[in-house]
Amino acid sequence: xxYERTIGDTILxxxxxxxxxxxxxxxxxxxxxxxxxxxxxxxxxxxxxxxxMLNCINGFxxxxxxxxxxxxxxxxxxxxxxxxxxxxxxxxxxxALFSGMSTLDNIMTGRNTKMNKGLFWxxxxxxxxxxxxxxxxxxxxxxxxxxxIEAIRxxxxxxxxxxxxxxxxLGRALAAEPDLLLLDEPMAGMNLEEKxxxxxxxxxxxxxxxxTIVLIEHDMGVVMDISDRVVVLDYGKKLAEGTPDEVRTNQxxxxxxxxxxxxxxx
Amino acid sequence: MFYREAxxxxxSYKADQAxxxxxxxxxxxxxxxxxxxxxxxxxxxxxWANAILIHVLVYALAGLGxxxxxxxxxxxxxxxxxxxxxxxxxxxxxxxxxxxLNFIIVxxxxxxxxxxxxxxxxxxxxxxxxxxxxxxxLAAQFFLVWLFNKVGWFFNYSPTGMIVSPPREVFGFLITxxxxxxxxxxxxxxxxxxxxxxxxxxxxxGRIGRSWMAIRDMDxxxxxxxxxxxxxxxxxxxxxxxxxxxAGALYFNVWLGTAEPTEAFDIFQSFFVLFIVIIGGLGxxxxxxxxxxxxxxxxxTLKTIMVDGMGFAVGAAKHVEVMLLGSLIIFxxxxxxxxxxxxxxxxxxxxxxxxxxx
Ligand SMILES: Nc1ncnc2c1ncn2[C@@H]1O[C@H](COP(=O)(O)OP(=O)(O)OP(=O)(O)O)[C@@H](O)[C@H]1O
Ligand SMILES: [Mg+2]
Numbered sequence: 001x002x003y004e005r006t007i008g009d010t011i012l013x014x015x016x017x018x019x020x021x022x023x024x025x026x027x028x029x030x031x032x033x034x035x036x037x038x039x040x041x042x043x044x045x046x047x048x049x050x051x052x053m054l055n056c057i058n059g060f061x062x063x064x065x066x067x068x069x070x071x072x073x074x075x076x077x078x079x080x081x082x083x084x085x086x087x088x089x090x091x092x093x094x095x096a097l098f099s100g101m102s103t104l105d106n107i108m109t110g111r112n113t114k115m116n117k118g119l120f121w122x123x124x125x126x127x128x129x130x131x132x133x134x135x136x137x138x139x140x141x142x143x144x145x146x147x148x149i150e151a152i153r154x155x156x157x158x159x160x161x162x163x164x165x166x167x168x169x170l171g172r173a174l175a176a177e178p179d180l181l182l183l184d185e186p187m188a189g190m191n192l193e194e195k196x197x198x199x200x201x202x203x204x205x206x207x208x209x210x211x212t213i214v215l216i217e218h219d220m221g222v223v224m225d226i227s228d229r230v231v232v233l234d235y236g237k238k239l240a241e242g243t244p245d246e247v248r249t250n251q252x253x254x255x256x257x258x259x260x261x262x263x264x265x266x
Numbered sequence: 267m268f269y270r271e272a273x274x275x276x277x278s279y280k281a282d283q284a285x286x287x288x289x290x291x292x293x294x295x296x297x298x299x300x301x302x303x304x305x306x307x308x309x310x311x312x313x314w315a316n317a318i319l320i321h322v323l324v325y326a327l328a329g330l331g332x333x334x335x336x337x338x339x340x341x342x343x344x345x346x347x348x349x350x351x352x353x354x355x356x357x358x359x360x361x362x363x364x365x366x367l368n369f370i371i372v373x374x375x376x377x378x379x380x381x382x383x384x385x386x387x388x389x390x391x392x393x394x395x396x397x398x399x400x401x402x403x404l405a406a407q408f409f410l411v412w413l414f415n416k417v418g419w420f421f422n423y424s425p426t427g428m429i430v431s432p433p434r435e436v437f438g439f440l441i442t443x444x445x446x447x448x449x450x451x452x453x454x455x456x457x458x459x460x461x462x463x464x465x466x467x468x469x470x471x472g473r474i475g476r477s478w479m480a481i482r483d484m485d486x487x488x489x490x491x492x493x494x495x496x497x498x499x500x501x502x503x504x505x506x507x508x509x510x511x512x513a514g515a516l517y518f519n520v521w522l523g524t525a526e527p528t529e530a531f532d533i534f535q536s537f538f539v540l541f542i543v544i545i546g547g548l549g550x551x552x553x554x555x556x557x558x559x560x561x562x563x564x565x566x567t568l569k570t571i572m573v574d575g576m577g578f579a580v581g582a583a584k585h586v587e588v589m590l591l592g593s594l595i596i597f598x599x600x601x602x603x604x605x606x607x608x609x610x611x612x613x614x615x616x617x618x619x620x621x622x623x624x
Contacts, residue, residue, distance in 0.1 A: 058490060084492030096490075098483035100549065101476070109480050113492035115473040119501065122475075125468035130280065133472060137279045176491065 007228065008036030010069075011212050012180060017056055017066035019049075019236075026052040027063065027236045034180075034229075039206055039213045041223045041244075044233035045256070050216045051093055053233065054182045057214070058090055059083040071179065085113050089178035091169045093185050093216075099158040103168050106157055107143055110175030111136045143171050147201060163194040167201075174205060181205065183215040187222060195219070199226055224248065232256075285467055302456060307449040315448030316521070322555075322562045323455040324517045329542040329554035330466050331509030336540075337548035338470055339502035340482030341391050345403035347535030348410035349507050351527055352380045353514030355420050358429045361519075362422060369434045369441065369519075373458065376515040377508040383410075384507020391499045407536055414527040428526045431519040442519045451520050458516065462509060467551050469505065478502050479549070510539075541591060544598050547605030556606040564590065 012034040019027040027049045034040045042050045055061040057068060059078040067076050070086060078086075089110070098106050115136060121129040144150055147167050152160060157168055166186060173181055186202065187195045203226055205211050217223050223230060224244040232239040232253050240250045247253055286292045310319065328350060335341050356376035360367060387406040391399050414420050421429045433443030440446045441454045469475050477498045480488035489495055518525045525531070538561060546557020565587050572583040598605050 060486075060490060080490045081492050081494045084490060090490060092487070096484055096487035098480050098487070100483050101479055105476055105479070109476045109488070109493070110491055112473055112477055112480075117473070119469065119474060119505070122469050122472040123465035125472065129468075129472060133283070134279050137283070141279070172491065 007038050010034070011036045011071060012057065012214070013069040014053075014057070015067045015069065017053075017063045017068065019052055019056060019061055019063040025236050027056070027233075030066070030233070030236075030238050032231045032238065032241050034212060034214055036212055037206070037210050038228045039202070039215070039226055041227035041230045042214065042216045042233060043218070043220075043223055043230060043247075044239075047235075048233040049236040050233055051184055052236075054090060054184055054214070054216065057083075057180075058088045058182060084176065087176075087179035088182065089173035089176045089180070090182035091166070091173050091184060091186060093188065095162075095165045095169055097157045097165055097169055097172070099156075101157065102154050103149060103157055103160070103171075104140065104144070104153045106168055107140045107171045107175045108136065110143075110172040111140060113176065139177075140175050143174050146174070146204070147171050148197075163190050166190070166194075166198070170198075170201065177209070178211060181211050181213045183213065185216050185218065187217060187219060195222065202226060283471070285471075299460070303453070307453055310449050310452055312448050315452050317566065318562065319452050320448075320455050320521050322558050323452075323459045324513055324521050325539065325542055325562060326555045326558035327459050327462060327516065328510050328513035328539045329546060329558050330463060330551065331506045331511075331513060332539050333543045333546075333548065333550070333554050334466060334470070334478070334509065335502050335506035336543055337550065337553075338475060338482060339478035339499065339506075341388070341499060341502060342396060342400040343403040343506075344400050344533070344536045344540070345387060345406040345410070346510055346539040347531045347533055348407040349380050349384055349510040350514030350517060350535060351410055351414055351531035352383045352507075353377065353511030354518035354525060354531070355414055355429065355527075356380065356511065357515035357519055358422075358431070359420065361432060361434060365432070365434075369436050372434075373512050373515050377512040380511020380514070381504040381508040384503045384510070385500050388500055388503030388507075391503065392496055404533075404536075407533055411527045411531055414531075426526075428524050429518070430524045431522075434519070442523070444523065446520075455516055455520055458512070462512065463551055463555075466509070470551070474498075474501060474505075482549075541595060543605075544595055544603075545591075545605055547607030548603055550604060550607035552610070553605050553607030556610065560606060561591075 010033045014033065015031050017027055017030045018025070030049075030053065042053060044050055052061060056063045057070075059080040059082065062077040067074050070083075070088065073086070098109065101109075115132055117129040117132050121127065144153060147170065149164065149167055149171065152164060152168075157165060160168065170183070170186065183202070187198050190198065199222060202213060202215070206213055215227070227244060229242060230244055230247045231241045232247055232250075234256045239252045239256055240247050242250070281287075286295060306319070328346060332343060332346050335343055353376045356379040357372050360372045360375055361369065387403060390402040394402065415427065421427055424430075431442045433440055433445060435441065436454060439450045439454075441451055470478070477488065477493045478501075480491070480493055481495060481498045481502075485495060488498070514531070518530070522530060542554065542557035542561050544557070545560055546555070547553025565583075568583045568587050568590075569580070572578040572586065573580055602608055
């Protein structure tokens with residue numbers, strides 16, 4: 001992998017985050033930072049707190065302690081809709097598409113926050129609202145081309161196979177032109193070919209748009225291939241952080257994650 | 267054979283997103299509008315206007331309103347009757363206080379008042395969903411009807427408690443009161459409903475409509491892509507109530523002429539409009555019209571066939587009607603939530619492929 005990218009300054013800093021649900025400590029005292037334009041992976045066994053970490057970053061969960069700094073703004077609790085408007089987009093472990101809408105409409109919702117013509121203009125449509133709609137449609141069409149899903153543009157997403165749904169979901173996140181893209185197991189449940197496609201899309205996004213990517217992935221091969229740095233979580237605690245090679249040789253990680261595991265490596 | 271999209275290529279996003287993308291559809295709708303605007307008014311009489319056409323139009327508008335809220339934004343409401351009452355009473359107060367005010371302005375203002383009331387009663391939707399929200403809107407229904415019964419100011423202290431629509435003109439044509447001609451009243455309703463339907467179609471296929479549908483399909487995901495639930499839900503309540511309010515104003519002024527809240531706007535109105543939306547098709551503009559036509563025509567047809575044709579008692583026809591509607595609603599809820607509009611679409615699909623089975 002020879003990608004010419006300039007890793008920039010810290011874009012996201014997670015500082016001493018603790019999150020618990022009743023008695024369950026999902027995250028305890030987690031800190032790490034992600035730099036601009038980097039592909040950053042979060043790995044760990046099942047139930048380690050990976051999804052919870054992403055949920056804290058984009059405001060879906062509110063950690064009891066710690067702060068998150070994104071693009072220089074420090075906050076502990078933020079509303080998900082505001083995090084999205086700040087430039088954080090994500091996909092979900094379980095697909096969360098709008099099942100009653102077409103592929104095109106799903107991806108268009110990704111641009112909703114960038115559109116601003118009011119109700120009156122929308123009702124009339126001809127004129128400003130239509131102009132705005134067409135401009136954003138053009139961006140969405142680029143995303144559709146990029147993800148090679150032209151053929152399913154008008155298909156209701158509920159009827160699509162799993163792999164394509166994941167792709168549409170990525171499309172919806174990309175349409176928002178985020179600064180930070182959070183991907184929760186983007187390749188889970190995919191066959192080899194679909195995985196390769198997905199890897200290519202992720203790397204291309206990172207490469208062409210410079211989008212910073214934080215991803216959760218179970219497939220170690222993929223993680224080692226595409227990420228610049230990795231953080232390892234286990235039982236809500238941080239085990240290690242570093243380049244894929246550093247992490248791979250870390251004894252704690254080998255014990256907890258690859259060795260005598262209490263979870264399954266999918 | 268003739269209903270094909272073959273050879274019709276779209277060369278711009280704009281053409282691709284037009285309402286009717288197939289030429290035959292445009293032709294069909296055009297012909298329909300020409301007949302509705304240009305031919306029907308010459309043949310319309312009091313019976314056709316009151317029993318069927320205006321009746322369908324007013325309920326289609328109310329159906330559009332509820333469909334925006336329930337079909338597009340996924341928020342249930344049983345308060346439609348109450349919101350129609352708000353529109354009716356707002357128009358009554360406005361037009362009796364300011365007789366010179368153009369009636370179109372009165373209609374729009376009545377819609378605006380209803381939108382505010384609707385937003386207020388929509389506030390619970392930020393916290394509660396489904397069944398609980400339905401109960402909350404039911405409370406609105408009962409409260410509003412009670413209010414219009416109790417507070418004399420709303421019916422100008424008339425001793426009977428009734429409100430009577432005074433004669434009003436639009437562009438020199440009398441559209442309310444007993445002297446208004448059926449053709450004029452019909453054309454007025456038709457124009458209002460056509461404009462509103464077009465506006466609704468435009469809204470639901472744009473940014474705001476997508477934010478409603480996103481909330482409907484998965485509110486958590488909608489929020490995570492930046493849609494503010496407060497904004498989306500309250501705007502749906504506002505726009506929906508605006509439509510329902512205008513429908514209520516038309517219902518009272520142009521269709522009924524006189525009204526009394528306990529009867530004209532009771533809970534059965536709410537259910538009637540809800541059935542229109544379910545049978546016509548949740549989340550479909552066309553469905554609101556199909557549903558309204560269906561709900562209005564079924565009782566009339568049944569009565570004509572069973573009572574006038576076969577000599578059954580009126581009560582028997584009523585029973586059959588209730589059973590038929592009941593089973594249809596169950597059918598549509600379980601088998602085809604997209605209602606008649608979807609069946610129509612399937613028929614078109616078949617027609618497009620004909621004579622091939624698929
Ligand atoms: N909403 C919630 N309510 C209660 N407990 C939760 C909630 N979300 C997560 N947890 C708990 O927090 C812990 C971490 O869960 P999380 O989903 O973050 O793990 P994960 O690393 O993403 O696992 P997986 O690989 O299975 O996706 C688990 O013990 C889980 O049961
Ligand atoms: Mg997870």
